[in-house]
Amino acid sequence: xxxxxxxxxxxxxxxxxxxxxxxxxxxxxxxxxxxxxxxxxxxxxxxxxxxxxxxxxxxxxxxxxxxxxxxxxxxxxxxxxxxxxxxxxxxxxxxxxxxxxxxxxxxxxxxxxxxxxxxxxxxxxxxxxxxxxxxxxxxxxxxxxxxxxxxxxxxxxxxxxxxxxxxxxxxxxxxxxxxxxxxxxxxxxxxxxxxxxxxxxxxxxxxxxxxxxxxxxxxxxxxxxxxxxxxxxxxxxxxxxxxxxxxxxxxxxxxxxxxxxxxxxxxxxxxxxxxxxxxxxxxxxxxxxxxxxxxxxxxxxxxxxxxxxxxxxxxxxxxxxxxxxxxxxxxxxxxxxxxxxxxxxxxxxxxxxxxxxxxxxxxxxxxxxxxxxxxxxxxxxxxxxxxxxxxxxxxxxxxxxxxxxxxxxxxxxxxxxxxxxxxxxxxxxxxxxxxxxxxxxxxxxxxxxxxxxxxxxxxxxxxxxxxxxxxxxxxxxxxxxxxxx
Amino acid sequence: xxxxxxxxxxxxxxxxxxxxxxxxxxxxxxxxxxxxxxxxxxxxxxxxxxxxxxxxxxxxxxxxxxxxxxxxxxxxxxxxxxxxxxxxxxxxxxxxxxxxxxxxxxxxxxxxxxxx
Numbered sequence: 332x333x334x335x336x337x338x339x340x341x342x343x344x345x346x347x348x349x350x351x352x353x354x355x356x357x358x359x360x361x362x363x364x365x366x367x368x369x370x371x372x373x374x375x376x377x378x379x380x381x382x383x384x385x386x387x388x389x390x391x392x393x394x395x396x397x398x399x400x401x402x403x404x405x406x407x408x409x410x411x412x413x414x415x416x417x418x419x420x421x422x423x424x425x426x427x428x429x430x431x432x433x434x435x436x437x438x439x440x441x442x443x444x445x446x447x448x449x450x451x452x453x454x455x456x457x458x459x460x461x462x463x464x465x466x467x468x469x470x471x472x473x474x475x476x477x478x479x480x481x482x483x484x485x486x487x488x489x490x491x492x493x494x495x496x497x498x499x500x501x502x503x504x505x506x507x508x509x510x511x512x513x514x515x516x517x518x519x520x521x522x523x524x525x526x527x528x529x530x531x532x533x534x535x536x537x538x539x540x541x542x543x544x545x546x547x548x549x550x551x552x553x554x555x556x557x558x559x560x561x562x563x564x565x566x567x568x569x570x571x572x573x574x575x576x577x578x579x580x581x582x583x584x585x586x587x588x589x590x591x592x593x594x595x596x597x598x599x600x601x602x603x604x605x606x607x608x609x610x611x612x613x614x615x616x617x618x619x620x621x622x623x624x625x626x627x628x629x630x631x632x633x634x635x636x637x638x639x640x641x642x643x644x645x646x647x648x649x650x651x652x653x654x655x656x657x658x659x660x661x662x663x664x665x666x667x668x669x670x671x672x673x674x675x676x677x678x679x680x681x682x683x684x685x686x687x688x689x690x691x692x693x694x695x696x697x698x699x700x701x702x703x704x705x706x707x708x709x710x711x712x713x714x715x716x717x718x719x720x721x722x723x724x725x726x727x728x729x730x731x732x733x734x735x736x737x738x739x740x741x742x743x744x745x746x747x748x749x750x751x752x753x754x755x756x757x758x759x760x761x762x763x764x765x766x767x768x769x770x771x772x773x774x775x776x777x778x779x780x781x782x783x784x785x786x787x788x789x790x791x792x793x794x795x796x797x798x799x800x801x802x803x804x805x806x807x808x809x810x811x812x813x814x815x816x
Numbered sequence: 817x818x819x820x821x822x823x824x825x826x827x828x829x830x831x832x833x834x835x836x837x838x839x840x841x842x843x844x845x846x847x848x849x850x851x852x853x854x855x856x857x858x859x860x861x862x863x864x865x866x867x868x869x870x871x872x873x874x875x876x877x878x879x880x881x882x883x884x885x886x887x888x889x890x891x892x893x894x895x896x897x898x899x900x901x902x903x904x905x906x907x908x909x910x911x912x913x914x915x916x917x918x919x920x921x922x923x924x925x926x927x928x929x930x931x932x
Contacts, residue, residue: 432909526888539887565897571890636870647847654848656922661915668925673850680849686862689843693863696846703870708883710876715884746862747869763887788889 333358334495335811338404338552341498345403348392352385352403356447359405363449363496366814369477371469372491374410375418376450381405384447391445399444400559406441407491407500410451411458412543413532414438417448421534422466423456425679426659435532436564437501437543444559449497452487456681457650458508458536460484461752462743465683470740474812475517475779479737482512482752485546489516492546493812499547499556505537506638507732507756509544510768514732514781517770519798519808520546521553522756524788525763526571529564535649537642538569540760549808550769550799554578557791576792582799587620589797592725594628601734604774609731612771612782615805616729616797626721626728630714634758635750637714640694640707641761646684647691653679686746715762718787727797728785730755732768736778755783765791767798770807779807835864 333341333355344350360378367373388402408414411421413431415438420426434442442448455465463471463486471486473479474494481490485502489512492500502509504522513520521544528543535541545556555578562575593613601609613623655661655675662674680688694703721728734754743749759766764785771782782801786794802808840860844851851859886892907920916923 429913432905432913524888526891568894569888569891571888572895573890630876633873633876636873639866639870640873651848655915656924658913659915666925668927669848670850671925672848676848677850677852682855682858685847685849685851685855686859686866688847688849689840689859690863690866692843692847693839693867696843702874705883706873706876706878707870708885709878709881710873712881712884713876713878715887745865747865761887 334362336498337549338401338498338547339555341404342402345388345392346398350403352388352447353382355403356381356385356405356449359449359497365816366494367496369472369814369816370474370490370494371471372452372487372494372496373407373450374420374422374453374468374487377417377448381447381449388445388447399446400555401441402445404446404499405449405497406446407450407452407488407497408438408448409454409485409488409500409502411454411503411534412438412501413534414448414451417451419451419534420468421457422454422468423679423681423684424467424660425653425675429659433532435543436529436566437560438532440560440562441556452485452491452500454487455484456684457534457646458484458503458505459646459683459687461507461511461749462738463487463512464740465681467681472740473516473737474814475777476737477815478739479778480515480740482515482737484508486512488546489513489518489520492516492518492548494814495548495811499545499552502544502546503533504542504544504760505540505642506760507753509546510732510756510766510781510783511753513546513768515737515779517779517807517810517812518546518548519550519553519770519802520544520768521557521795522759522766523557523561523791524571524765526569527561527765527789527791529567529570531564531566537645538649539645540638540642542760550582550767550795550802551579553767554582554795554799557795561791571789573789578792578795581792582796584796585620586797586800589621589727590725591616591621591623592626592721592728593623594626594631594728594730597628597631598730601731605731605734605736605780608772608780609782612801612805613729615801619800619804624725626725628717628721628728628758630710630717631758633710634714634761635754637707637710637761638757639690639750640703641711643687643691644695644704645691647688647695650684650688683746711761714758718758718762718764722787727790727794730783730785732756732781732783736774736780759785763788765794767794769798769802771805772807835867836860
């Protein structure tokens with residue numbers, strides 16, 4: 332039964348003494364043992380670490396010592412977020428067996444509040460992908476449909492929560508990598524404002540776009556995690572200099588009178604069932620007293636090309652550090668220093684990572700930088716302006732999260748077609764905006780669909796409040812996938 | 817400003833005409849990745865396709881637009897911290913992650929040739 336609880340409820344039962352931390356951990360690990368062979372969400376499990384922490388928490392509670400806001404809550408961490416002493420491969424061969432020597436700020440913050448880390452989850456290599464199929468290690472399956480991908484790149488973290496291996500988990504979102512798998516796995520998933528959660532200890536992919544974000548079975552659990560993780564960190568120079576926000580009380584206030592902007596023109600190509608689902612979600616928001624207004628986001632059709640220039644440019648720079656010398660793998664074939672670089676990177680990186688490094692190198696190379704990179708930064712400035720104009724007429728913006736529900740493993744081979752899966756999520760990363768993916772129903776063949784609610788920068792609480800109100804009325808978050816053994 | 821757009825489109829076509837296996841080799845060399853010739857073919861195919869897709873950005877009139885440098889409105893410049901020493905990783909902790917080490921240092925193949 333414990334696996335059906337929200338993180339908030341697990342914590343409440345631990346604090347009241349109804350459950351011990353050891354009972355909680357044992358219960359979730361039993362479930363993992365039973366269903367993980369079908370789902371393949373994890374790259375590594377930290378059973379001993381989790382049991383030791385649970386034991387310490389039980390002792391603390393018995394001794395009536397103060398306990399943290401997340402005491403007793405098991406959390407899974409995407410493998411590109413450092414947890415000290417644990418393997419951090421980023422699902423890449425180039426970091427096989429690499430143990431993180433320090434923890435990310437987000438990990439330190441949740442551990443300081445007594446969360447229990449249970450393992451590291453599978454993802455696309457260096458978070459580059461939309462299906463988790465670009466992992467060098469395994470294919471994660473969608474708990475709603477084991478023939479399908481969970482989305483990506485944070486597919487393992489999304490599948491782990493959807494399968495109820497843990498009530499909450501962490502992912503990272505560079506172009507939709509938290510929101511998209513959240514939607515495809517039928518759970519709540521949040522990308523905060525750029526700079527709201529520290530990137531310190533998150534392995535860099537596209538630094539001006541990357542943001543850590545939480546997954547949960549419900550919006551209240553996202554809120555709880557944000558209260559802990561959303562704060563300034565001096566170790567991240569892009570961290571917003573602002574203290575934590577209060578969520579738990581604020582999100583439960585009504586949203587009557589809220590103006591919801593909808594870019595109808597941008598949604599024209601949406602398939603019929605997804606459009607119907609989105610229209611129903613808009614009716615739900617109207618029934619809560621919200622007013623729909625049309626907004627112009629026509630420039631978003633350029634968000635994908637802009638993203639694939641900027642993200643790959645940043646990736647080609649960030650991934651230069653994997654040189655076969657300082658960490659991770661070194662090619663056994665290499666005899667000279669040049670060969671250490673060339674062979675290690677050839678053997679260590681997968682096809683998608685190589686593609687993106689080469690593309691990024693091209694758009695930054697002499698003679699092409701102005702035509703590609705600089706032009707993309709200018710279009711990015713225009714996209715930011717268009718969002719700002721839209722927010723002058725509405726409080727939040729609503730779109731679907733994805734154009735399609737979850738797709739079958741191996742069904743998308745063309746990289747460009749895979750990129751198009753992120754068409755509705757990528758604009759937020761370009762503009763640094765917060766966005767929540769909240770379950771909005773199912774297709775006829777029982778695949779989850781998600782609604783995306785978008786706020787202006789630092790409108791994180793506002794977005795969470797709208798998502799909570801929607802969730803309480805729509806109530807699609809209570810459904811749990813029936814995983815075939 | 818129309819001429820600027822025309823120039824960009826022209827540059828795009830110029831590149832499309834010149835993107836070949838040599839370009840892929842050159843990019844692989846800049847990226848320090850030894851790419852096999854089989855990989856060159858598939859990379860060339862993918863890069864051509866992706867580049868022709870991203871070139872639609874040339875349609876956008878960006879005359880007099882400043883390129884984006886800072887995304888976060890709350891930050892208009894990089895904040896500077898006090899220049900004080902702090903202990904982060906020890907040498908031992910750092911070296912634990914390195915593939916090869918010797919005498920407390922990173923080990924690399926010989927770089928400087930010995931005297932004949």
